[in-house]
Every structure is written in C-alpha cells, then in structure tokens.
Amino acid sequence: MDLTFTEEERAFRDELRQFLRDNVPPETRRKLVEGRPLSKDEMVAGARVLNKKGIPYWPKEYGGAGWSPAQQYIFEEEVQAFPAQTMYDFGVSLIGPVIYTFGNDAQKKYYLPRIINVDDWWCQGFSEPGAGSDLASLRTRAVRDGDHYVVNGQKTWTTLAQHADWIFCLVRTNPDVKKQLGISFLLIDMKSPGVSVRPIQLIDGGYEVNEVFFDNVRVPAENLVGEENRGWEYAKMLLGNERFGGAWVGASKERIRRIKHLAARSRAGGERLIDQAAFQQKVIEIEVQLKALEMTQLRVVANASKQQKGVQDPASSILKLKGGEIQQATAGLLMDVIGPYALPYLSEQELEDGNQPPIGPDWPPMIAPTYFYSRAASIYSGSREIQKNIITKAILGL
C-alpha cells in the first residue's frame, strides 16, 4: 500500500497545471471562479482545450489518453480546482463511452472523432415529467416506420439543451413488456423537424435546464445504439459513469480555498470571520469529510482498473452522496461569509455586463444563487434517496 503519488505523477500534475495556465482563457477562469454562466462558445472552447490535453477513461484505441487511474484522478482534480470547467462535456463523459462500448463500427467512426473535437454539443434526454427517480417508466415513444423511428413525447431537466446539436435519448420501443425491457437508446439531431426546446428558469435565476418536445420527429434507424429494447442496460452503465465524477473533490477544494480567502477579508463582531472559532470549526468539519472523500475516490479509481469493463463499482454511489453533501455544505459556508450582502439580486444581463459598480462591499455576485442551486446536488443524476437504494441493494444486499 502506497498512497503517495509517484515522482512521474507529481510531474504530470505540474505539467497539467502549467498547461491549464497556458491554455484556459483567463476570462473563462474568472467566470468559473465567480460562478457566472459561460456562453456556448466559451464552453466549446473550454472542452476543446481539455480534450487536446487528453481524454481520461476512454481506451486508447478510441482516442483516449491511456492514463493510469492515478493520472485520470489528477486530471479531474486539477481541472476542477483550476477551475477550467464546471461541468463535464456530455459528449466525452457520457455518450462517448456508450458509443464505443455498445455502438457499431459506423457509429464509432462517425461520432467519436466529432466528440473529441467537440464538433457537436450533446445533451441527455432521459428524465420526463412522469419519469424522474422512476426513470424506467419513461413514455416517449419511438415507432419503427421503414428506415426511421418516429418519436413523440417530452423530455425534461435537459441540461444545456438550448445549446445542443444532438441529444441522446431513452425512448420506449415496446410498451407491452416489463418497463425496463422496452427501452431503446437513440441519437437524435436537434435540428430535426418537430424538435422544440423550452428553457426552465431555476431558483438560482439561471437557465441551465430545459424541456425538449418531440412531435413526429423522424430519426434514421441507423441512429439506434446497440440493440432495440436493450437501452436500459446501456443507460445504467452511463449513469454509473455520471456518478463516477460525482465526488467533485477538486471543485470542493477550490471552493474551500475561496471560502478561506473571503473569510479572511470578512469582518464580524470586530474581528476577521476566519478567526472565529465557530466558523473555523464548521469549515474544518467539511475539510475532514472532503479529505475522506478524496481518499475514498482514490480507492474507487484504483479499483476501477480491476473491475470488469462496463461494470460500475457500487461505491461510486458513496462518492455521489457524500460529494453532493459537501457541495451543499460549502455553498452554505459561502453564504455565511458574506452575511447580509447575500441579499441583492442581479439579473443575468447585469451579471454579463460586469462593468456596474458593486452593490455594497465588493463580494462576488453569485453566492446566494450558488447556494440556491446547490440543493440540486442531491437531486440530479440519481437523487440522494436513489443512491441509498443502490447502496442498499448492490452493496448491502437488502
């Protein structure tokens, strides 16, 4: 057992930090630090920068970096801690692995290079108004008609669909069998006639998610991934991958740094907030949990290289659970830091402008919205309760 990084791994980390400093536009970094939304161009450019450095997790034959689990971990942590990206590009992190694992040769040949080059922005069409935690009860129908499927129905909570060129969807192709057995995995061009998008404003004031409607959308049958009616299996692998990145250790480290930085500049009761015992203790409780989560994630990553391909370590549910809890706690600490000046609300336009004089002290403007948004961390990609169900069944055998 040796939990230290080797000299090569430390060198890899240093080189990576230099790469990020040299390649991530300062404006993008500043926006990410402050929690301001990025434009589509900034997101695409950011994803291209990272993909240029290398694609973690993907096998080498499909363009993956071929990094060791430790290097993959370091990459993920550094990208989050810089920060160079707040959210993974769904192409590289979600649909890519499904295509190279279950797709046919033509699909691999067409989509994988485009994903690596970020030619298309992908979004995920899984949840529906009637299918949230009970995802398998989804009702969006795809009916085979010659060389096409005809798709009708509605998806919701679709992240960044307003920017997307493609959507990967779970659709019902057989309504007459057990619900998990009648689902297929379909790739749909967002420009297809009959696709429409309606943005949903969230409680942080932003527009991250959308409803997506399908009205007699004709999708070429060649866009089916794998076999018809086996989409649920593919989705389970994808959701496992989604949770794999659910620890957000690097992002939480960065946020704690920021909390300490701001708390050293915040005065309360005549002294610096950071010097107050009650505040310090709250921060340290979280730091301890985060260190434990970091070690737990390293254990999961180290184990991943031994796992059967496409089989997810159920321990990734622990990462998602604990990672979400920590994100929520740190968002709460940010609120504690700024105190009463959490109050002023700035519209998206005012945030983008950025040239207005600050209201009150010069605190970063997105702290209350970040806190409001953080409640989603225990809801998206499998709620806290679903993660506990997974642990109960897959690990405890109850």
Next chain:
Amino acid sequence: MNFDLSEEQRLLKDSVERLLLESYRLDDRRKYQAGEPGFSDAMWSRYAELGLLALPFSEEQGGFSGGAVETMIVMEAFGKALILEPYFATVVLAGGVLRLGANEAQKAELIPAIAEGRTKLAFAYAEPQSRYDLFHVEAQAKKDGDGWLLSGTKGLVLHGEAADKIVVSARTAGDTRDKKGIGLFLVDAHAPGLRRRGYPTQDGLRAAEITLEKVRVDEVDVIGDPAGAFPVISQVADEAVAALCAEAVGAFGEMLTITVDYLKTREQFGKKIGSFQVLQHRAADMLVELEQSRSMAMYAAMMASEGNVTERERAISAAKVQIGRSAKVIGHESIQLHGGIGMTMEYSIGHYFKHVIMLDTLFGDADYHLSRLAKLGGLTSEQAN
C-alpha cells in the same frame, strides 16, 4: 498510488483473522473478561507465536520491522474481534516509546521480552487533570544522587494493572503545562512507593490509577532526554491514534455486518424488517461512514510516520475527527436498527457500541482534534494552484 496489501501483509491479515475467528467469539471474550487478569494469557502467547508482539520493532531488535500499515492490519482485526489483551498498551504505546525514544541498551533488554510475550508494559501519560493535553504533567521527577525520585498521580493507565513495567511521564523542570521539562521514566510495577488501583473500563477492558510516592528510578531507566521527551510522547500519540482509527474501522465493519444480518432475519408486520426503506437508508448511512472512516484510517497509517510534524498532526487529527463522528453515527444507528435486543448485554452489538464510543475518548476526542486542526490552519491552503 496503490491500495493493495503486499503478499506478506495479506498473509499477516489472514493469519490474525483466522486465529480470532477460531478463538474470539463473544462467548470466549466473556470468559476471558470474567477471569483474572481480565484478558486471556493464552491468547497473548498466541499473539507472540504469530509474531504480532514483535511486529513494529526493527529486525536487529528481534522484530519484523512492520510499519503503520502492518499495525493497521492487526488493529483492524483486533477491533473486529473486540480483543481484550494489552496489545495497544504494550506494543503500540510503550513499544512506541521504546522504538522512538529508548537507547540501544534499553531496547536490547526490553524488546525481546515483549516480543516473546514475557513482559507487558503500560504507558502512564495522562493525569486526572490533563484531559487530552499530553504536556499537562504535574507528576514530578526530582534528581536524587545518581537517580530520580518520582511523585504524583497518573490516571487512565490502560492495562496498568497487568503491566510488569510502566513508562511514566514526569516533570523535571518548568510549569505544569510547559512542553519542555518532561521526561519519560521506566518504572518497575512493583517498585516501592508505587500503588495501583485497577478497574474495569466501560467497554470491558482494564485500566488503573497509579500513585507514585518518591519512587526511585535509576539513571539507566530514563528514556531519552529527561527534560525533552515531549516530541517522543506526541509522536507516539499520533501513531497511537492511527492504530486506534484502524481498530475502530474493524469494529465499524463488524457492526454493519451484524446489523445488516439482523435486518435480513428479523421479521415484523409479516416481513423482513430489511425490506423497509426507512431502515435500509439508515444502513446505507452506516456504510458511507464506514467507508469514509476506512479511507481516513488508511490516510492516518500513511501519515503516522511523516517527518513533517505539522503535516503529520493535521492528518492524524483529521482522521480522529472522522472516526469520532462516525462512531456516533454507526453506534447509534446500529443500536436503533436492532431495537430492544441491541440494548442488552447478551447481544453483541452493544459491546461494539461501547468500545467505539470509548475509543473516541482516547488521545483526544473529535472536538479536541477539531480544535487542534483549527490551530494548524485546517487542511486547505488559501493559495490557488
């Protein structure tokens, strides 16, 4: 970066676990606990035969040069079986003082005796008023000719009653709470002027209050610098915390296993109670705490011998905070999920509960280590990468 045990470490783990599985069921424990000296001398001999008592000492001294990972493996197995023998007191604590502070002659005399199971030691580091401050030492050591005279009271001496020799911290200079002026003295348990009041602990082990009245100690039995022993004491304490974290993880794992088994067998309302989601999710919470604790026990083992003292103390404190917090969650939930049977002395879970709660009180509870970590500036630097 790898979390795997080496071939030798796996063999060590297997052999300890096998021994305890055969000889340390709850009924065996009860029997050992009821007799004198409150644990099993036969098991002590078995540990000696397996080489466990020699584990952390260097090969020149007749040991196996085991590090913190080997100690972690053994302590985790001991936690799982809730052993009663003075391994922690003799090998981890007093043995740690010898390894880190003693001269060659002292090691040559004592380490083989420990390794062969002939001599048991204890470490009297605490006092009635010291709470968790290892530097709070009121006991005095006064120079007397070519030796020393020790006077004072030492408290909560783990397995102090069974020890043949006791390592005592006593003040040779300075005020009660000075870090300088503390010495370590090897005292024969039967020395004139030394009195022991032994008692059982809440979790079924043994400890003693020890009073010293002008107890004579020869110069050859002074361990290290008589006015500068504090760095040794604090490193031994940090290594001890790493060992306790591993012991707690062993107990936590067993507590989860016992509880899940119960959920799978107990029936109410015509169903296995493990089919109720409200109980399932509590068991899931226990698993999260167990895995977070396991991660921190590994981290503590890795950092226990770190040369940078500040980094070592940060890591050790972080681990102890995690273990202390998890002991409450896992302990409380495991009793609650059992219901009434969990409250009985007949059943196993309560014994584990009491032990992990008592582990929190050794070498600083979670709140103590939280404050220590705060004084060290926490785990995260304010500087960006």
